Amino acid sequence: MENSRLGFIGIGNMASAIIGGILSTNAFPADRICMYDPLPEKMDRFVEAGAEACASAAALAEKCDVLFLCIKPQVFPAVLHDLKPVVANKNESNVLFVSIAAGITFQNLQDALGMQHGYVRAMPNTPLLLGAGATALCRTQNVPDATFQQISDIFACCGTVCKIDEAQMNAVIAVNSSSPAYLYRLAGLICDYAQARGIDWQTALELFCQTLKGSAEMLLKSGKTPQALVDMVTSKGGTTFALLGVLDAHDFDQTMRESFEACEKRAGELSM
Ligand SMILES: NC(=O)c1ccc[n+]([C@@H]2O[C@H](COP(=O)([O-])OP(=O)(O)OC[C@H]3O[C@@H](n4cnc5c(N)ncnc54)[C@H](OP(=O)(O)O)[C@@H]3O)[C@@H](O)[C@H]2O)c1
Structure with missing residues (x-):
């Protein structure tokens, strides 16, 4: 991920907490962070810090190779539909998706976007907003150890991280x-x-x-x-x-x- 650009789609509570954690700890350069939310005001404070606001999810996907899906589960079908043609033009092994949504499985993402991309699921919590969060993470097998560790390090900017299997991702929500x-x-x-x-x-x-x-x-x-x-x-x-x-x-x-x-x-x- 040395020259990667991180793209965040849906700048609500969770994405704001993660981006805030990254910026406050200098874990990743602000000028390699892009964002998209239908309400531009939600991105203003990060734009002031040097991150880039994009005009659409598709425009963001053109620029970024690590895409954080921070939208509500109900919004996934529409957003994935918009992303699909953009990521289809990229080398699949160079695109990593990080979904923080409850219930959206790797199979859902692979069916909508393609099998060869790398996928990470994260289950964070609202104390991430204060850097005191707890996040559970899992990955598809094609995500290399080093890349998974770098994603883990990003969540670690905002608290504790534990790695689990996808089969436990729904059960961990209660935890x-x-x-x-x-x-x-x-x-x-x-x-x-x-x-x-x-x-x-x-x-x-x-x-x-x-x-x-x-x-x-x-x-x-x-x-x-x-x-x-x-x-x-x-x-x-x-x-x-x-x-x-x-x-x-x-x-x-x-x-x-x-x-x-x-x-x-x-x-x-x-x-x-
Ligand atoms: N909150 C938690 O405690 C928690 C914990 C773990 C996981 N999660 C997961 O994290 C995800 C986000 O949760 P959140 O609490 O951060 O929700 P949130 O505050 O509602 O953030 C979602 C953001 O996405 C925006 N959005 C809506 N449609 C969009 C689109 N088509 N493209 C781009 N952005 C769009 C929303 O805008 P509008 O508000 O204008 O619709 C909102 O700003 C969810 O999938 C949830 O399951 C949440």
Whole structure:
């Protein structure tokens, strides 16, 4: 990828986070980054930083050899239709597609664009916006190790990267990609509860967020299993015991498992 140009199609939350990460860490020169979004304003701040705004997805594909597909799954058929004639004129082994969309499979992309291009799928999350993201990546077999590592390095500008198999790409959405929503929802509930009990909402947020960070450190560094850490907080007849008792009475674990399954199932439905 030494002389590659990176092209981003769809400059929404995720592409903005990735481009922002690249630019803030100087991981790739701004003048070799191109973008396309139907709303030019979404590209303005990156244009100011030296990246190039293109007039269409096809115009971008003319210039770039690594194409990041950062659009919603529903928009894929139309965008791939526009890209196909452009990439068909290129040497297939020189074009790499990186899709961040839920549910869009390698087979979908190969059917729409051709078998010989290289394809990478990424499943990122919104904390990428702060450089604190977590991204799962997989590739087709024709993507060389060095190229896959360079794509991994790009996502690593914005957080942690783990490589997995494509077969797990839909299941991983519940792990890192949709999971911020559970945590934000829980944060909202806890802070509202605290406020109703006279604790300042912002104070509760600060306490809860540090609890999230500290708990994450315990999970990663204590060497204990999640259940062992639950046991450390729970003494029989105590407050946590009472709290968990209510969750158990409502079959919390089964409800959560069903929510993970619904997430994975929906990703399957978004396949083209
Ligand atoms: N958000 C997440 O937490 C998350 C996590 C993992 C993966 N993803 C995946 O990332 C992808 C993008 O998500 P996002 O949250 O960044 O969405 P987003 O903020 O809606 O960004 C998508 C962008 O694409 C633009 N767009 C629409 N039609 C287009 C077209 N024909 N050509 C080029 N751009 C077009 C949209 O413009 P308009 O807004 O004007 O339509 C929007 O600016 C999705 O496939 C999603 O599955 C998202």
